[in-house]
Amino acid sequence: MEIGFLGLGIMGKAMSVNLLKNGFKVTVWNRTLSKCNELVALGASVGETPAEVVKKCKINIAMLSDPAAALSVVFDKDGVLEQICGKCYIDMSTVDPDTSCKISEAITSKGGHFLEAPVSGSKQPAETGQLVILAAGEKALYEEAIPAFNVLGKKSFFLGQVGNGAKMKLVVNVIMGSMMNAFSEGLVLADRSGLNPHDLLDVLDLGAIANPMFRGKGPAMLQDNYSPAFPLKHQQKDMRLALALGDENAVSMPVAAAANEAFKKARSMGLEDLDFSAVFETMKILKHKS
């Protein structure tokens, strides 16, 4: 199966490398075209534009930063829409349900097939094919994409109509963003009240709230190491989109709203390209001042 892959950021690069290593032919495109070179060295072909990739490949995957990028790659000149008739488009970016529906309607009205399939899991699961895939849209395309999903992920869910994948992803990430804030506050509180925060990590890891995120990110955070796996700017984007979903559905979300403010504060401090765990830095400053 030949797959077109649009967007070679942290996730897209790891996912397309994984597809190549597992025997798929892959044609890649990235806005900054030079990022395609590493993939070419591993056997990928390159398309000069999204339209060129879609013209060549029956199944196309996108992994783009945000709603604006997802819309631009589909609707702009030389975009996906120009060649989509009879072709398949799977958007794995994290976007809001409205963006996903807009893309779906445009693609299907041109005779293309659409699936949204955002993922849970970060850089390392993308490298090792351990993502959790949250698909929704055309069931026949979901079934056709299973061989690729089986390489990219450890489990795929089909969630029904377009928008449900986006909603599930936003709900997961709003919980994750709130947890990261609570974790950061706890680490600062332990430190400022005279405890060893490394002891806190050990205690947490043995109790009812042990989880891979605390276990994986905690030690790095205590060394001020925020090498980006999931960039903070994307986590804040997901908080913003999840809060908008809460707004639409009259769901009061005070915890998420407070967490969003901390991520915004981190962006204002220039931390947007670091890992989202860098929100910890905002807590350190606040506690210093108090």
Ligand SMILES: NC(=O)C1=CN([C@@H]2O[C@H](COP(=O)(O)OP(=O)(O)OC[C@H]3O[C@@H](n4cnc5c(N)ncnc54)[C@H](OP(=O)(O)O)[C@@H]3O)[C@@H](O)[C@H]2O)C=CC1
């Ligand atoms: N990192 C993670 O842990 C996870 C991320 N996600 C989601 O996956 C998506 C990608 O994340 P990630 O790989 O980390 O992000 P990166 O910031 O590393 O990559 C973003 C990609 O989007 C492209 N892009 C940005 N703006 C535009 C535009 N206007 N037109 C065309 N292309 C554009 C970038 O191109 P260029 O190289 O030219 O800048 C790059 O290929 C996001 O929606 C994110 O929320 C989901 C799960 C985990």
Ligand SMILES: O=CCCC(=O)O
């Ligand atoms: O959207 C990003 C999710 C990151 C993760 O699941 O660790």
